[in-house]
Amino acid sequence: MSVDFALLLRLEHAVADILATPEPAGRPVLDAIGRALGWSAGAMWQVTPGGLRCVATWSTSDRFAAFETATRDLVLARGEGLPGAVWQRGEPAWVREFGRQAAFPRAAAAGEAGLSAAFCFPLRSAEGVEGIVEFFTSTLAEPPPDLVSTAKSLGRRIGDALHRARAADAVRRSEARLRAVLDAALDCVVIADADGMVLEFNPAACRTFGYRRDEAVGRELAELIVPPALREAHRQGLRRLLASGEPRLLDQRVETTGRRADGTEFPVELTITRVAVAGPAVFSGYLRDLSDRHRVAEELKASRRRVLEAAVGERQRLERDLHDGAQQRLVGLGMTLARARTALPDQPARAAAILDDAIAALEESAIELRDLARGIHPASLTRYGLGAALADMARRSPVELRLGELPAGRFPPAVEATAYFVVSEAVTNVARYAGTGTARVDVAVSGAELVVTVTDGGRGGADAGLGSGLRGLADRIALLDGTLTVDSPAGAGTTVRASIPL
Incomplete structure:
Protein backbone atom coordinates (compact mmCIF):
# COMPACT_ATOMS: atom_id res chain seq x y z
CA MET A 1 0.00 0.00 0.00
CA SER A 2 1.40 3.41 -0.92
CA VAL A 3 0.83 6.61 1.01
CA ASP A 4 1.42 9.86 -0.79
CA PHE A 5 3.51 12.68 0.63
CA ALA A 6 0.57 15.10 0.74
CA LEU A 7 -1.38 12.69 2.96
CA LEU A 8 1.53 12.36 5.36
CA LEU A 9 1.88 16.13 5.51
CA ARG A 10 -1.82 16.55 6.20
CA LEU A 11 -1.52 13.86 8.88
CA GLU A 12 1.27 15.77 10.64
CA HIS A 13 -0.80 18.93 10.59
CA ALA A 14 -3.84 17.08 11.97
CA VAL A 15 -1.80 15.60 14.81
CA ALA A 16 -0.25 19.00 15.52
CA ASP A 17 -3.73 20.51 15.81
CA ILE A 18 -4.76 17.81 18.33
CA LEU A 19 -1.59 18.30 20.38
CA ALA A 20 -2.17 22.07 20.49
CA THR A 21 -5.35 21.62 22.54
CA PRO A 22 -5.13 22.36 26.31
CA GLU A 23 -5.63 18.66 27.15
CA PRO A 24 -4.27 16.56 24.25
CA ALA A 25 -5.69 13.03 24.52
CA GLY A 26 -4.16 9.81 23.27
CA ARG A 27 -7.25 8.36 21.60
CA PRO A 28 -7.80 11.29 19.18
CA VAL A 29 -4.14 11.05 18.17
CA LEU A 30 -4.47 7.31 17.55
CA ASP A 31 -7.69 7.86 15.60
CA ALA A 32 -6.14 10.55 13.36
CA ILE A 33 -3.07 8.46 12.53
CA GLY A 34 -4.84 5.12 12.32
CA ARG A 35 -7.61 6.23 9.95
CA ALA A 36 -5.25 8.22 7.73
CA LEU A 37 -2.90 5.26 7.26
CA GLY A 38 -5.52 2.52 7.18
CA TRP A 39 -4.68 0.73 10.43
CA SER A 40 -7.18 -1.50 12.24
CA ALA A 41 -6.22 -0.93 15.90
CA GLY A 42 -3.69 0.97 17.94
CA ALA A 43 -2.44 1.76 21.44
CA MET A 44 -0.41 4.44 23.20
CA TRP A 45 1.95 3.58 26.04
CA GLN A 46 3.54 5.87 28.60
CA VAL A 47 6.89 5.36 30.31
CA THR A 48 6.42 5.22 34.09
CA PRO A 49 8.72 4.20 36.95
CA GLY A 50 6.94 0.83 37.00
CA GLY A 51 7.30 0.18 33.24
CA LEU A 52 5.25 0.83 30.14
CA ARG A 53 1.56 1.37 30.88
CA CYS A 54 -1.19 1.61 28.28
CA VAL A 55 -2.89 5.02 28.44
CA ALA A 56 -5.17 4.79 25.36
CA THR A 57 -6.46 2.25 22.82
CA TRP A 58 -8.29 2.63 19.50
CA SER A 59 -9.82 0.34 16.89
CA THR A 60 -12.10 0.46 13.88
CA SER A 61 -14.35 -2.44 14.92
CA ASP A 62 -15.83 -4.15 17.97
CA ARG A 63 -14.18 -7.39 16.87
CA PHE A 64 -10.91 -6.03 18.25
CA ALA A 65 -12.42 -5.40 21.72
CA ALA A 66 -10.79 -8.48 23.29
CA PHE A 67 -7.40 -7.45 21.92
CA GLU A 68 -7.88 -3.91 23.33
CA THR A 69 -8.72 -5.36 26.73
CA ALA A 70 -5.61 -7.54 26.68
CA THR A 71 -3.55 -4.46 25.79
CA ARG A 72 -4.98 -2.25 28.55
CA ASP A 73 -4.27 -4.89 31.20
CA LEU A 74 -0.54 -5.13 30.37
CA VAL A 75 2.44 -3.50 32.08
CA LEU A 76 5.60 -4.10 30.05
CA ALA A 77 9.21 -3.93 31.15
CA ARG A 78 12.01 -2.59 28.96
CA GLY A 79 12.60 -5.11 26.17
CA GLU A 80 9.32 -6.96 26.80
CA GLY A 81 6.88 -7.32 23.91
CA LEU A 82 6.91 -5.06 20.85
CA PRO A 83 6.51 -1.76 22.83
CA GLY A 84 9.22 -2.84 25.28
CA ALA A 85 11.59 -3.72 22.44
CA VAL A 86 11.07 -0.30 20.76
CA TRP A 87 11.54 1.40 24.13
CA GLN A 88 14.83 -0.42 24.55
CA ARG A 89 16.17 0.27 21.02
CA GLY A 90 14.64 3.71 20.61
CA GLU A 91 13.82 3.11 16.92
CA PRO A 92 10.61 2.26 14.99
CA ALA A 93 9.90 -1.42 14.28
CA TRP A 94 7.72 -3.31 11.78
CA VAL A 95 6.60 -6.88 12.56
CA ARG A 96 4.95 -9.23 10.06
CA GLU A 97 2.67 -12.04 11.16
CA PHE A 98 2.40 -10.51 14.62
CA GLY A 99 -0.12 -13.09 15.76
CA ARG A 100 2.42 -15.87 15.30
CA GLN A 101 5.21 -14.26 17.31
CA ALA A 102 5.32 -16.33 20.50
CA ALA A 103 7.71 -13.84 22.15
CA PHE A 104 4.99 -11.18 22.22
CA PRO A 105 2.60 -11.35 25.23
CA ARG A 106 -0.48 -10.51 23.10
CA ALA A 107 0.33 -12.77 20.14
CA ALA A 108 -2.58 -15.15 20.80
CA ALA A 109 -5.09 -12.30 21.21
CA ALA A 110 -3.80 -10.69 18.00
CA GLY A 111 -4.13 -13.95 16.12
CA GLU A 112 -7.71 -14.44 17.29
CA ALA A 113 -8.52 -10.86 16.17
CA GLY A 114 -6.94 -11.51 12.76
CA LEU A 115 -4.21 -8.88 13.18
CA SER A 116 -1.27 -9.91 11.06
CA ALA A 117 1.19 -6.98 11.10
CA ALA A 118 2.24 -4.30 13.57
CA PHE A 119 4.17 -1.04 13.43
CA CYS A 120 5.56 0.60 16.58
CA PHE A 121 7.52 3.83 17.07
CA PRO A 122 8.85 5.77 20.08
CA LEU A 123 7.58 9.12 21.31
CA ARG A 124 10.66 11.22 22.06
CA SER A 125 11.27 14.51 23.84
CA ALA A 126 14.50 16.26 24.74
CA GLU A 127 14.48 14.20 27.94
CA GLY A 128 14.33 10.84 26.16
CA VAL A 129 11.60 8.32 25.34
CA GLU A 130 8.29 9.48 26.83
CA GLY A 131 6.09 6.72 25.43
CA ILE A 132 5.34 4.29 22.61
CA VAL A 133 2.67 4.19 19.87
CA GLU A 134 1.78 0.97 18.06
CA PHE A 135 -0.68 0.11 15.26
CA PHE A 136 -1.98 -3.19 13.92
CA THR A 137 -3.49 -4.20 10.60
CA SER A 138 -5.07 -7.23 9.01
CA THR A 139 -4.17 -6.31 5.42
CA LEU A 140 -0.84 -4.53 5.15
CA ALA A 141 2.08 -6.83 4.32
CA GLU A 142 4.78 -4.17 3.85
CA PRO A 143 5.29 -0.82 5.55
CA PRO A 144 4.14 2.15 3.45
CA PRO A 145 6.88 4.32 1.91
CA ASP A 146 8.11 7.21 4.09
CA LEU A 147 6.32 5.68 7.08
CA VAL A 148 9.47 5.52 9.21
CA SER A 149 10.43 9.16 8.64
CA THR A 150 6.85 10.28 9.22
CA ALA A 151 6.67 8.19 12.40
CA LYS A 152 9.86 9.77 13.70
CA SER A 153 8.49 13.26 13.03
CA LEU A 154 5.18 12.42 14.69
CA GLY A 155 6.99 10.73 17.55
CA ARG A 156 8.93 13.93 18.30
CA ARG A 157 5.79 16.06 18.21
CA ILE A 158 3.79 13.69 20.38
CA GLY A 159 6.77 13.11 22.71
CA ASP A 160 7.21 16.84 23.29
CA ALA A 161 3.49 17.16 23.97
CA LEU A 162 3.59 14.27 26.45
CA HIS A 163 6.58 15.83 28.19
CA ARG A 164 4.80 19.18 28.47
CA ALA A 165 1.63 17.51 29.71
CA ARG A 166 3.59 15.49 32.27
CA ALA A 167 5.43 18.60 33.46
CA ALA A 168 2.15 20.54 33.66
CA ASP A 169 0.57 17.68 35.60
CA ALA A 170 3.53 17.63 37.98
CA VAL A 171 3.11 21.37 38.53
CA ARG A 172 -0.61 20.94 39.16
CA ARG A 173 0.03 18.14 41.61
CA SER A 174 2.71 20.18 43.35
CA GLU A 175 0.41 23.17 43.58
CA ALA A 176 -2.39 20.95 44.86
CA ARG A 177 -0.10 19.52 47.55
CA LEU A 178 1.04 23.02 48.50
CA ARG A 179 -2.56 24.20 48.65
CA ALA A 180 -3.52 21.21 50.81
CA VAL A 181 -0.61 21.92 53.19
CA LEU A 182 -1.50 25.61 53.41
CA ASP A 183 -5.19 24.82 53.95
CA ALA A 184 -4.42 22.28 56.69
CA ALA A 185 -1.84 24.43 58.50
CA LEU A 186 -2.90 25.54 61.97
CA ASP A 187 -0.55 28.52 61.84
CA CYS A 188 -1.10 31.55 59.63
CA VAL A 189 0.98 31.42 56.45
CA VAL A 190 1.38 34.69 54.53
CA ILE A 191 3.57 34.83 51.41
CA ALA A 192 4.68 38.20 50.04
CA ASP A 193 6.92 39.44 47.24
CA ALA A 194 9.87 41.85 47.31
CA ASP A 195 7.47 44.82 47.26
CA GLY A 196 5.65 43.53 50.32
CA MET A 197 2.53 42.60 48.34
CA VAL A 198 0.60 39.55 49.55
CA LEU A 199 0.80 36.55 47.20
CA GLU A 200 -0.81 33.93 49.44
CA PHE A 201 -3.05 34.05 52.52
CA ASN A 202 -4.00 30.66 53.94
CA PRO A 203 -7.29 29.80 55.74
CA ALA A 204 -5.71 30.05 59.20
CA ALA A 205 -4.62 33.61 58.36
CA CYS A 206 -8.13 34.38 57.14
CA ARG A 207 -9.62 33.16 60.43
CA THR A 208 -7.06 34.95 62.58
CA PHE A 209 -6.96 38.32 60.83
CA GLY A 210 -10.56 38.45 59.60
CA TYR A 211 -9.97 38.80 55.85
CA ARG A 212 -11.10 36.64 52.96
CA ARG A 213 -8.28 35.36 50.77
CA ASP A 214 -9.41 37.46 47.81
CA GLU A 215 -9.41 40.53 50.06
CA ALA A 216 -5.83 39.89 51.20
CA VAL A 217 -4.04 38.76 48.04
CA GLY A 218 -2.65 41.72 46.10
CA ARG A 219 -2.62 44.13 49.05
CA GLU A 220 0.44 45.44 50.86
CA LEU A 221 1.26 43.31 53.87
CA ALA A 222 2.07 46.34 56.03
CA GLU A 223 -1.35 47.88 55.43
CA LEU A 224 -3.09 44.55 55.90
CA ILE A 225 -1.91 43.05 59.19
CA VAL A 226 0.80 45.35 60.65
CA PRO A 227 -0.31 47.93 63.27
CA PRO A 228 0.15 51.57 62.14
CA ALA A 229 2.87 52.20 64.72
CA LEU A 230 5.02 49.39 63.26
CA ARG A 231 4.43 49.85 59.53
CA GLU A 232 7.30 52.19 58.76
CA ALA A 233 9.75 49.97 60.65
CA HIS A 234 8.44 46.99 58.67
CA ARG A 235 8.97 48.78 55.34
CA GLN A 236 12.43 50.01 56.30
CA GLY A 237 13.44 46.50 57.33
CA LEU A 238 12.28 45.11 53.98
CA ARG A 239 14.18 47.79 52.04
CA ARG A 240 17.31 47.22 54.12
CA LEU A 241 17.17 43.48 53.54
CA LEU A 242 16.75 43.84 49.77
CA ALA A 243 19.55 46.43 49.58
CA SER A 244 22.16 44.75 51.77
CA GLY A 245 21.08 41.12 51.79
CA GLU A 246 21.82 41.03 55.53
CA PRO A 247 18.88 39.52 57.40
CA ARG A 248 18.15 40.63 60.94
CA LEU A 249 14.94 38.77 61.62
CA LEU A 250 14.94 35.99 59.01
CA ASP A 251 14.58 32.45 60.35
CA GLN A 252 14.05 33.64 63.93
CA ARG A 253 11.04 33.42 66.19
CA VAL A 254 10.07 36.87 67.43
CA GLU A 255 7.09 38.14 69.35
CA THR A 256 5.39 41.20 67.91
CA THR A 257 1.93 42.67 67.41
CA GLY A 258 -0.58 41.96 64.63
CA ARG A 259 -3.66 43.85 63.53
CA ARG A 260 -7.03 42.34 62.60
CA ALA A 261 -9.42 43.61 59.96
CA ASP A 262 -11.55 45.26 62.68
CA GLY A 263 -8.54 47.23 63.91
CA THR A 264 -7.91 45.27 67.10
CA GLU A 265 -4.29 44.48 67.91
CA PHE A 266 -3.07 41.25 69.45
CA PRO A 267 0.25 39.50 70.23
CA VAL A 268 1.67 37.16 67.58
CA GLU A 269 4.72 34.95 67.22
CA LEU A 270 6.35 35.60 63.83
CA THR A 271 8.92 33.70 61.78
CA ILE A 272 9.98 35.02 58.36
CA THR A 273 11.86 32.90 55.84
CA ARG A 274 13.05 33.63 52.32
CA VAL A 275 11.58 31.24 49.76
CA ALA A 276 14.23 29.64 47.55
CA VAL A 277 12.90 30.61 44.10
CA ALA A 278 14.60 32.18 41.12
CA GLY A 279 13.95 35.82 40.32
CA PRO A 280 12.76 38.55 42.69
CA ALA A 281 12.74 37.79 46.39
CA VAL A 282 9.73 36.03 47.91
CA PHE A 283 9.18 35.80 51.66
CA SER A 284 6.99 33.51 53.73
CA GLY A 285 5.73 34.57 57.13
CA TYR A 286 4.47 32.09 59.73
CA LEU A 287 2.34 33.69 62.44
CA ARG A 288 0.72 32.26 65.55
CA ASP A 289 -1.89 34.06 67.65
CA LEU A 290 -0.55 34.34 71.21
CA SER A 291 -3.71 35.83 72.71
CA ASP A 292 -4.73 32.61 74.48
CA ARG A 293 -1.19 32.02 75.72
CA HIS A 377 -7.92 21.46 108.73
CA PRO A 378 -10.35 18.99 110.32
CA ALA A 379 -8.75 16.41 112.57
CA SER A 380 -10.86 13.58 111.10
CA LEU A 381 -9.44 14.32 107.63
CA THR A 382 -5.90 13.92 108.91
CA ARG A 383 -6.61 10.81 110.94
CA TYR A 384 -9.19 8.88 108.94
CA GLY A 385 -9.33 10.35 105.43
CA LEU A 386 -11.78 12.08 103.12
CA GLY A 387 -14.75 9.75 103.69
CA ALA A 388 -14.75 10.24 107.46
CA ALA A 389 -14.26 14.01 107.14
CA LEU A 390 -17.19 14.33 104.74
CA ALA A 391 -19.36 12.23 107.06
CA ASP A 392 -18.53 14.65 109.91
CA MET A 393 -19.36 17.55 107.61
CA ALA A 394 -22.73 15.99 106.77
CA ARG A 395 -23.59 15.73 110.47
CA ARG A 396 -22.74 19.42 111.07
CA SER A 397 -24.01 20.74 107.73
CA PRO A 398 -26.62 23.54 107.76
CA VAL A 399 -28.36 21.76 104.86
CA GLU A 400 -29.27 18.10 104.43
CA LEU A 401 -26.11 16.72 102.83
CA ARG A 402 -26.57 13.40 101.05
CA LEU A 403 -23.36 11.48 100.45
CA GLY A 404 -23.06 9.18 97.48
CA GLU A 405 -20.59 6.31 97.37
CA LEU A 406 -17.23 7.52 98.71
CA PRO A 407 -13.81 5.96 97.99
CA ALA A 408 -12.55 3.95 100.92
CA GLY A 409 -8.83 4.42 100.29
CA ARG A 410 -6.55 7.29 101.21
CA PHE A 411 -5.20 9.87 98.81
CA PRO A 412 -2.30 12.33 98.96
CA PRO A 413 -2.90 14.89 101.74
CA ALA A 414 -3.05 17.83 99.31
CA VAL A 415 -5.66 16.03 97.20
CA GLU A 416 -7.80 15.13 100.23
CA ALA A 417 -7.61 18.66 101.64
CA THR A 418 -8.53 20.22 98.29
CA ALA A 419 -11.46 17.85 97.81
CA TYR A 420 -12.69 18.56 101.35
CA PHE A 421 -12.63 22.32 100.88
CA VAL A 422 -14.38 22.04 97.51
CA VAL A 423 -17.28 20.31 99.24
CA SER A 424 -17.16 22.71 102.21
CA GLU A 425 -17.28 25.83 100.03
CA ALA A 426 -19.95 24.40 97.73
CA VAL A 427 -22.18 23.38 100.67
CA THR A 428 -21.73 26.83 102.25
CA ASN A 429 -22.88 28.40 98.98
CA VAL A 430 -25.90 26.10 98.88
CA ALA A 431 -26.88 27.19 102.40
CA ARG A 432 -26.41 30.89 101.58
CA TYR A 433 -27.65 31.30 98.04
CA ALA A 434 -29.31 28.22 96.53
CA GLY A 435 -32.66 28.53 98.27
CA THR A 436 -32.84 24.77 98.92
CA GLY A 437 -32.28 22.63 101.98
CA THR A 438 -30.55 19.66 100.33
CA ALA A 439 -27.37 18.93 98.40
CA ARG A 440 -25.62 15.79 97.17
CA VAL A 441 -21.91 14.94 97.15
CA ASP A 442 -20.30 12.31 94.94
CA VAL A 443 -16.61 11.43 94.96
CA ALA A 444 -15.09 8.95 92.50
CA VAL A 445 -11.76 8.04 90.98
CA SER A 446 -11.78 8.47 87.21
CA GLY A 447 -8.54 7.40 85.57
CA ALA A 448 -5.77 9.39 87.22
CA GLU A 449 -8.13 11.98 88.75
CA LEU A 450 -10.29 12.33 91.82
CA VAL A 451 -13.61 13.79 90.68
CA VAL A 452 -15.70 15.62 93.27
CA THR A 453 -19.25 16.67 92.36
CA VAL A 454 -21.65 18.74 94.49
CA THR A 455 -25.17 19.23 93.12
CA ASP A 456 -28.27 20.99 94.37
CA GLY A 457 -31.73 21.69 93.02
CA GLY A 458 -31.77 25.36 93.92
CA ARG A 459 -32.26 28.56 91.96
CA GLY A 460 -28.98 28.34 89.99
CA GLY A 461 -27.27 31.34 88.44
CA ALA A 462 -23.94 30.84 90.21
CA ASP A 463 -20.84 32.31 88.49
CA ALA A 464 -17.38 30.98 89.33
CA GLY A 465 -15.86 34.21 88.03
CA LEU A 466 -17.76 36.45 90.44
CA GLY A 467 -17.67 34.73 93.81
CA SER A 468 -14.42 34.94 95.75
CA GLY A 469 -15.07 31.53 97.33
CA LEU A 470 -15.39 29.60 94.08
CA ARG A 471 -12.57 31.59 92.53
CA GLY A 472 -10.36 30.74 95.48
CA LEU A 473 -11.25 27.07 95.04
CA ALA A 474 -10.35 27.28 91.35
CA ASP A 475 -6.99 28.76 92.31
CA ARG A 476 -6.36 26.03 94.88
CA ILE A 477 -7.26 23.32 92.36
CA ALA A 478 -5.14 24.95 89.63
CA LEU A 479 -2.10 24.62 91.90
CA LEU A 480 -2.56 20.84 91.56
CA ASP A 481 -3.13 21.12 87.75
CA GLY A 482 -6.81 20.35 88.26
CA THR A 483 -9.94 22.01 86.92
CA LEU A 484 -13.13 23.40 88.46
CA THR A 485 -16.34 23.77 86.45
CA VAL A 486 -19.61 25.32 87.55
CA ASP A 487 -22.82 24.50 85.65
CA SER A 488 -25.58 26.69 87.03
CA PRO A 489 -28.40 27.56 84.61
CA ALA A 490 -30.96 29.89 86.12
CA GLY A 491 -33.77 27.99 87.82
CA ALA A 492 -32.18 24.56 87.27
CA GLY A 493 -29.82 24.13 90.19
CA THR A 494 -26.03 24.14 90.37
CA THR A 495 -23.37 21.49 89.77
CA VAL A 496 -19.83 22.13 91.01
CA ARG A 497 -17.35 19.63 89.59
CA ALA A 498 -13.69 19.45 90.52
CA SER A 499 -11.18 17.17 88.79
CA ILE A 500 -8.02 16.79 90.87
CA PRO A 501 -5.05 14.84 89.49
CA LEU A 502 -3.88 12.05 91.77
Missing part, protein backbone atom coordinates in the same frame (compact mmCIF):
# COMPACT_ATOMS: atom_id res chain seq x y z
CA HIS A 294 -1.00 35.55 77.13
CA ARG A 295 -4.46 35.22 78.64
CA VAL A 296 -3.49 31.96 80.35
CA ALA A 297 -0.24 33.50 81.59
CA GLU A 298 -2.08 36.53 82.99
CA GLU A 299 -4.69 34.31 84.62
CA LEU A 300 -1.91 32.20 86.14
CA LYS A 301 -0.25 35.33 87.53
CA ALA A 302 -3.57 36.54 88.90
CA SER A 303 -4.27 33.12 90.38
CA ARG A 304 -0.91 33.00 92.11
CA ARG A 305 -1.42 36.54 93.35
CA ARG A 306 -4.83 35.63 94.79
CA VAL A 307 -3.39 32.50 96.43
CA LEU A 308 -0.62 34.60 97.98
CA GLU A 309 -3.09 37.25 99.15
CA ALA A 310 -5.36 34.55 100.55
CA ALA A 311 -2.44 32.99 102.44
CA VAL A 312 -1.41 36.37 103.86
CA GLY A 313 -5.01 37.13 104.81
CA GLU A 314 -5.38 33.76 106.49
CA ARG A 315 -2.23 34.29 108.51
CA GLN A 316 -3.50 37.69 109.58
CA ARG A 317 -6.83 36.19 110.60
CA LEU A 318 -5.08 33.53 112.64
CA GLU A 319 -2.95 36.18 114.31
CA ARG A 320 -6.07 38.19 115.23
CA ASP A 321 -7.94 35.11 116.45
CA LEU A 322 -4.99 33.97 118.55
CA HIS A 323 -4.34 37.47 119.90
CA ASP A 324 -7.94 38.30 120.68
CA GLY A 325 -8.99 34.87 121.88
CA ALA A 326 -6.69 32.10 123.07
CA GLN A 327 -3.69 34.40 123.72
CA GLN A 328 -5.69 36.68 126.03
CA ARG A 329 -7.14 33.69 127.81
CA LEU A 330 -3.69 32.19 128.36
CA VAL A 331 -2.33 35.51 129.65
CA GLY A 332 -5.24 35.73 132.05
CA LEU A 333 -4.66 32.11 133.05
CA GLY A 334 -1.04 32.95 133.89
CA MET A 335 -2.11 35.82 136.13
CA THR A 336 -4.69 33.61 137.84
CA LEU A 337 -2.07 30.97 138.61
CA ALA A 338 0.23 33.66 139.99
CA ARG A 339 -2.48 34.81 142.41
CA ALA A 340 -3.10 31.21 143.39
CA ARG A 341 0.58 30.74 144.21
CA THR A 342 0.52 33.85 146.43
CA ALA A 343 -2.62 32.75 148.29
CA LEU A 344 -1.71 29.08 148.63
CA PRO A 345 0.25 29.14 151.99
CA ASP A 346 -2.18 31.30 153.95
CA GLN A 347 -5.51 30.89 152.20
CA PRO A 348 -5.87 27.32 150.87
CA ALA A 349 -9.62 27.65 150.24
CA ARG A 350 -9.15 30.82 148.23
CA ALA A 351 -6.27 29.19 146.31
CA ALA A 352 -8.44 26.18 145.49
CA ALA A 353 -11.16 28.44 144.07
CA ILE A 354 -8.60 30.32 141.98
CA LEU A 355 -7.21 27.03 140.62
CA ASP A 356 -10.74 25.87 139.75
CA ASP A 357 -11.20 29.09 137.75
CA ALA A 358 -7.83 28.47 136.05
CA ILE A 359 -8.81 24.92 135.09
CA ALA A 360 -12.08 26.17 133.58
CA ALA A 361 -10.20 28.88 131.64
CA LEU A 362 -7.72 26.29 130.40
CA GLU A 363 -10.56 24.09 129.13
CA GLU A 364 -12.14 27.07 127.35
CA SER A 365 -8.80 27.92 125.74
CA ALA A 366 -8.37 24.33 124.57
CA ILE A 367 -11.87 24.35 123.05
CA GLU A 368 -11.18 27.66 121.33
CA LEU A 369 -7.86 26.40 119.91
CA ARG A 370 -9.53 23.18 118.77
CA ASP A 371 -12.28 25.14 117.02
CA LEU A 372 -9.68 27.35 115.40
CA ALA A 373 -7.71 24.33 114.19
CA ARG A 374 -10.88 22.70 112.87
CA GLY A 375 -11.44 25.75 110.66
CA ILE A 376 -7.98 25.23 109.15
